[in-house]
Amino acid sequence: MELLVESNGVIYDMTSCCTKLSLSESLNDGAGSLDFTYLYDGTEIIQNGSYVRLCNTSETDGVFFGRVFKTGMGQDKEVKVKAYDQIRYCKAKDTITIENETLTDLVTRMCNFFQLQTGSLMPTGYVLQAKPQCDKTWLDIIYGAVGDTLIGTEHMYCLRDEYGSVCLRDIADLQLPLIIGDNSLCYEYDWEKSIDDEFYNQVKLVSGNKKTGHADVYITKDTGSIEKYGMLQYYEKLENDSDPAKAKAKANALLKLYNHEKETLTFKCMGDLSVRAGNSIYGSIEDIRLNRRLIVQKVTHDFLPVHTMTLEVMTG
Structure with a gap:
């Protein structure tokens, strides 16, 4: 492995002086992070904002590219450094309106807003429900759209940084x-x-009906699963006057998604x-x-x- 850090215009080769080096990332749960430690020898300590590059043997097979967000040292003179890839910037909160957009459109808009480099952005084709998103992080909005697209298409998508390029990929690929x-x-x-967690064999969706003044209720269930495990219900309140066909389709999709151990x-x-x-x-x-x-x-x-x-x- 080769670890290079650019700090204050100087490139440091940290490959041989690291005492710890680890790379972590989670599926649709924030930025990937690189953590490393080295012993302070009296020279300059790596600064926040420095660029970090981890490669296998050369830049052509890059593993991680990001910037330092945390650095610190204890009395043992061991310097601890944490760097994140560019998805870290998408933790910023904002008010965003989704209108006639797909998940791909939304990711493109996010990357343009934060001026992030993009790679492969898989077209999803599924148009998200129009709604305002207030006081949420861009990532929370994107991950919500990932979930909505999964229910609507049965395809799961992954947002991740691939060596300095934000990519949206179909898990199947x-x-x-x-x-x-x-x-x-x-x-x-x-x-x-x-x-005990995220398992449901009955789904109940409720939508207010302005014409009747009563609530429309949509229920779908798996009686065999209920006999086996007992009734475990998922409940969600939909927007008023929701389309009945779409509500029924969503209930069926949720049951399929959650009705398994x-x-x-x-x-x-x-x-x-x-x-x-x-x-x-x-x-x-x-x-x-x-x-x-x-x-x-x-x-x-x-x-x-x-x-x-x-x-x-x-x-x-």
Whole structure:
């Protein structure tokens, strides 16, 4: 690995002097971050705003590009530095109106507003419901649009920075030919299956009706699931006079999305730089009857003393 930092116009090669180096990112949950530490030798401490570049062997296979947001040192003279990619700037709050826009349009507008470099922005084709968004961060609005697009199209999209370029990708296009599990990279795992969080087998949507003066109620349910687990209801109040066909379609989509046990699985394994949040890998562990493709929700790469990674995954 090669770690370069540009501070006050001077480029420092930090590759050999780092004592810790890790890269973390989560699926649709903020910017990716690079954390590293080094021992202070009396020269200039890296300043906030400095550019940071992490490459495998050269700039052509870049891994991370961002800027320093935190730096500090203790009595042990170990300097700790945290850098984020450019998505960090999208935490700013604003008032935004969505009107006749797709998720792709919204991401493009955000990048133009913050003057961010863009890469591949996958067209989604799904027009979002028109509504004002007040006092929310741009990222919260984007992630809300990701969820709305998922319900409307059954396609999940990933917003991430790829070496200095903001990209919007369809999760279906991010499959890796990589097996993790028994006898393949993994040396430790932790697994859990739950109906305690984000599991619903009945969906109830309610919309006010100005003509009748009463509420329109839309309910869809899975009786077999209710018999097996008990009734667990999702409730949402829609805008007044919502279109009945769209309300019914949304109820059905929500039931399909939430009517399954939530499975969480964490791998600790040998590192592979191709693995990023949003990518999918194939999981294979005989003891828990795991033999299917999994989406990486969060990944942390630790490069010292050897390259390992911790993955939090979800079923695709």
